[in-house]
Amino acid sequence: MTAAHKTALITGASSGIGKALAHEFARDGYHLVLAARSVAKMQALADELQQRHQVTVTVIGADLETNDGAQKLHADIKARNITLHALANNAGYGSFGEFKDSALAPELxxxxxxxxxxxxxxxxxLPDLIATxxxxxxxxxxxxxxxxxxxAVYYATKAFVLSxxxxxxxxLAPHGVTVTALCPGPTASGFQDKADMHASALVKGKRLPTSEDVAAKGYRAMQRGQRVYIPGCMNWIMAQSVRFTPRAMVTALVKHMSKPAAA
Structure with a gap:
């Protein structure tokens, strides 16, 4: 089956890497389902993709931070008789600051x-992905x-996603389904605004890769069936070096690299 007869769901598709992924899938001929809270932004994106690539794009407003948001999104898609050939679980965000000072509700x-x-x-x-x-x-x-x-909580959530x-x-390999964990470093997107981390030494004054570059490389890794993909040579080296470094030292180094930069 060619990509022109396939459908992909992308969450967090209104901006950043999710929006860039939508361009990659549509360029390859996938029909799309875009899900996020910002319906107006997604509709503008849908109009652009449909005109440029002649694909069908369905926009669904979804609040996936709620306990039943994911179930509602699934029910909505199934009610439209849509079968998925690809799923991009992209929605997510972080928050910057000491854990002792953060409110509990946003962390949860x-x-x-x-x-x-x-x-x-x-x-x-998964039934869709196994069938297709x-x-x-x-x-x-x-x-x-x-x-x-x-x-602290953001890093822990991403460790969960990777594992x-x-x-x-x-x-899922025996069922013909490939799973790819895309592991970008800091990326020029709306993430820093949402996380309120512009003061962090990780990003302050740094030239970051674009969402478009990360999405394009991640999309190709997914098509190859690569299980873990880390864009950028230095990101890959740093991720591998953790395996050979005492964990206390790694944590101290990340604390130093992430602390609020001097004004």
């Missing part, structure tokens, strides 16, 4: 979106490879 909402929603959507759409021998792309992060002071993705990749 982040855990719901970054972890629970990934599991629920994967579970509910499809592809699953989960957006993790280089944060997945070590603890992250100043973003979950690698495990089910092994389980």
């Amino acid at each position: 909402a982040m855990m719901q979106l970054n972890m629970n929603t990934v599991v629920v959507l994967t579970k509910l759409f 021998r499809g592809k699953l792309l989960n957006t993790a992060s280089t944060a997945a490879f070590q603890p992250g002071p100043y973003m 979950f993705s690698e495990a089910i990749a092994a389980e």
Whole structure:
């Protein structure tokens, strides 16, 4: 079956890597389902993609931070008689600051979106992906490879996504379903605004790769069936070096690299 007869769901599709992924899928001929809270932004994107690539784009407003948001999205898609050939679990965000100072509710909402929603959507759409021998792309992060002071919960959620993705990749291989964990480093997107982390030394004054570059490379990795993909040579080296470095040292280094930069 050619991509022109396939359909992909992308969550967090209104901006950043999700929006860029939508361009990659549409360029390859996939019909799309875009899901996020910002319906107006997604509709503008849908209009552009439909005109440029002659694909069908369905826009669904979904609040995936809520306990039943993922189930509602699945029900909505099934009510439209849509079968998925690819699922991109891209929605997610982080928050910057010391854990002792953060409010509990936003941390729990982040855990719901970054972890629970990934599991629920994967579970509910697996029958589609197995039937179509499809592809699953989960957006993790280089944060997945070590603890992250100043973003403790976010780093932990991405470690979960990476571990979950690698495990089910092994389980699903006999069924012809590939699973790819995309693990970008800091990327020029709306993430820094949402996380309120512009003061972090990780991003302040740095030239970051674009969402478009990360999405294009991640999309190609998904099509290859690569289980873990880390864009950027230095990101890959740093992720691998964690395996040979004492964890206390790694955590101290990440704390130093992430701390609020001097004004």
